[in-house]
Amino acid sequence: MSNYNINIKNPKxxxxGLGYVGLPLAHAFSAKFKVVGFDIxxxxxxxxRNGYDRTLELSEEQVKEAISNxxxxxxxxxxxxxxNIYIVTVPTPIDEHKTPDLTPLKKASETIGKVLKKDDIVIYESTVYPGATEEVCVPILEKVSRLKxxxxxxxxxxxxxxxxxxxxHTVTKILxxxxxxxxxxxxxxxDLYKSVISAGTxxxxxxxVAEAAKVIENAQRDINIAFVNELALIFxxxxIDTQDVLKAAGTKWNFLPFKPGLVGGHCIGVDPYYLTYKAKEVGYHPEVILAGRRINDNMGIHVANKVVKxxxxxxxxxxxxxxxxxxITFKENCPDIRNSRVIDVIRELQEFGCNVDVYDPWADKEEVKREYDIDLLQITNNQLPITNYNSIILAVAHNEFKKLNDIIQNLNSDIKDSLVVYDxxxxxxxxxxxxxL
Known part of the structure; x- marks a missing residue:
């Protein structure tokens, strides 16, 4: 690696933050550099330390590989x-008012400020609005470290x-x-990133510009999903079956393959609010982005009401x-429950007086209890007891649920005619x- 007059010849x-972002990144860097993973x-x-990653982003072999490195x-x-290099990968959520919550980012900056030395470099990876690094984080680093x-x-x-x-599409394979x-x-x-990212930089x-690029990546996807969600409401x-319409329209070479659904997770359902927050701060009221957010935020209520009808x-x-x-996770074949909008469906059904059970073989039951106050249904060998219910809602496309087609087809006609199934x-x-949907 060239020096470029930077006084870091042996990067450590x-x-x-060792979550979904930090741990895979630490593993990638550990192949070439000395790495310390820090988490509160x-x-x-x-x-x-025992080789287990609850996010399932790394296998036990990969964690132990990093340790052996x-x-x-x-x-x-x-x-x-x-x-001498600090990379911040902490969460940047929103609060109940849809306002950016930079508390983890600020605390991480305070932590680094306590050990920051001359010539050190601090790199932020957490999603923020344009300007946050230099306007929010840098002043904290300067104040705590007393460095310029x-x-x-x-x-x-x-x-x-x-x-x-x-x-x-793992961390080293994404540009x-x-x-x-x-x-x-x-x-x-x-050069630092290029040395471990095979896809390039x-x-x-x-x-x-880098901060803005991140927020518009997910805002763009959010708006496109909002469009097909609105189509689903109209159809x-x-x-009309929305999936049939999208399949027909998709025969044109330049039709974008977005599908309707619940928009949750740590990115798509959150990042647009970071951009709109900054836009309002500089005197511009965003219309298209917020309209998309309103549509997507209300899809859980639509689903619940449709099921009730x-x-x-x-x-x-x-x-x-x-x-x-x-x-209950925000996406298929993943244990991540952050900002899952399945909860909107559940809460709306409970408002109607329904008794709602939730089953998810991927989610951590303790985490779900702590985050949503829901006791996950425990099922042996993934044997879905669908005959015990008036309605089944397939909310997440886990591989384990794809057998539901055969289960439903094998039901006797009386049960099948009585059961409501919403996909x-x-x-x-x-x-x-x-x-x-």
Whole structure:
């Protein structure tokens, strides 16, 4: 790696935050550099030291591989004070008012400020609005460390592009956007990432450009999904199957293959609010982005209301009816429950007086209880007891649920005629379901 007048000849990297983003990144860097993984949760440190990753982003072999490369896991500040590159990968959620919550980012900056030394570089990967690194994080680093930005220490921004649960597009196989607070630092950071990212890098002209690129990636997807969600609402009133329409339209070469659904997770359902927050701050009221957010945020209510109407049509009494929701994670074949919008469906059905059970073989039952106050249904050998319910809602397309087609087809006619099946993900045969989004 070229030096570019940066006084870091032997990079020792501290990854701050060992979640879905930080751990795979730490593993990638550990192949070539000394790496210390830092997380405030002792339980997380303990399980990683034992080779277990609860996010399932890394296998036991990969965690142990990183350890054999010399990687350390710690929650002690003393263990990262001799690092010279700090990479921040903490969550950046929104609060109940849809406002960016930068508390984890600020606390991480305070932590780094306590050990920051002359010539160190701090790189942020957490999703933020344009300007946050230099307007929010840098002042904290300066205040705590008593060092001068771009004289004593430097910063960069390289937005995370982790796709939880995706074993094909892993961190090293996704092109990485990089940036730095000076041209020399930007080149150094770009070379640092390029040394482990096989897909290559794109050096943005400024930190703000890199920050903006990240938020519009997911805002774009959010708006496109909102469009097909609105189509689903229209086609439902017209009595047309949305999946059939999209399949027909998709025969044109330039039709974009977006599907309707619940938009949750740590990115698509959150990032647009970071951009709209900053837009309002500078005096612009965003219309298209917020309209898309309103549509997507209300899809869970639409699903619940549709299910209730279908049950009424089949003669069920709604209060006290039994509903089984299959899936609580925000996406298929992944244990991540952050910002899952399945909860909107559940809460709306409970408002109607339904008794709702939730089954998810991927989700951690303790985490679900803590986050949503829901006791996950425990099922042996994934034997779905669908005959015990008035309605089944397929909310997440886990592989374990794809056998539902055969189960439904093998039901006796009386049970099949009485049962309401709603497919949010559109993965079941339309002849097996009463309705699908």
């Amino acid at each position: 990297i501290a990854i701050i 949760a002792q339980s997380r440190i303990d399980e990683l 010399g990687m350390e896991f710690t929650n002690q500040l003393e263990d990262i004070k001799d690092c 930005f771009n004289e004593d220490f430097f910063c960069g921004y390289s937005p995370e592009r982790i796709n939880p649960g995706d074993k094909e 990485k956007v990089t940036s730095g607070s000076t041209p020399e630092v930007a080149k150094f950071i770009d 794109h050096l943005a002209p400024s930190i703000k 439902d009133k017209l009595g 279908l049950m009424i049509h089949k003669g069920h009494t709604i209060k006290g009816s039994r509903v089984l929701v299959l899936g 949010i993900k559109g993965i079941l045969d339309k002849n097996s379901v009463d309705n699908r």
